[in-house]
Amino acid sequence: MKPLTExxxxxxxxxxxxxxxYRALEIPNNLDVxxxxxxNLPEIVASLDLSNVDAIVLSACVQMPSLPAVxxxxxxxxxxxxxxxxxxxxxxxxxxxxxxxxxxxxxLYQGLTRR
Numbered sequence: 781m782k783p784l785t786e787x788x789x790x791x792x793x794x795x796x797x798x799x800x801x802y803r804a805l806e807i808p809n810n811l812d813v814x815x816x817x818x819x820n821l822p823e824i825v826a827s828l829d830l831s832n833v834d835a836i837v838l839s840a841c842v843q844m845p846s847l848p849a850v851x852x853x854x855x856x857x858x859x860x861x862x863x864x865x866x867x868x869x870x871x872x873x874x875x876x877x878x879x880x881x882x883x884x885x886x887x888l889y890q891g892l893t894r895r
Contacts, residue, residue, distance in 0.1 A: 830857055854887060870889070
């Protein structure tokens with residue numbers, strides 16, 4: 781929903797990250813969010829102005845199934861993609877001192893965006 785999306789965008793901005801464009805999918809029910817077809821995500825991303833972005837947050841909801849779309853969005857945009865689920869899992873693997881390499885799960889898990 782737009783108010784929740786704006787809250788997430790504000791949080792990201794408060795962390796010092798510039799958010800240039802975003803979309804709220806306006807799905808009011810969390811069960812419906814979990815049923816969202818990840819095949820719709822590349823089209824949604826295509827509607828964004830990506831001309832000056834460094835990365836794409838594909839989903840800020842851990843319950844949204846977005847992993848099947850990550851590689852496709854990265855291929856279409858040439859930009860690294862992160863989701864709430866990817867970021868959470870990455871942080872857990874790093875905290876456990878495990879190598880965060882997961883084939884097919886996007887640039888972050890391929891070691892392509894190391895800081």
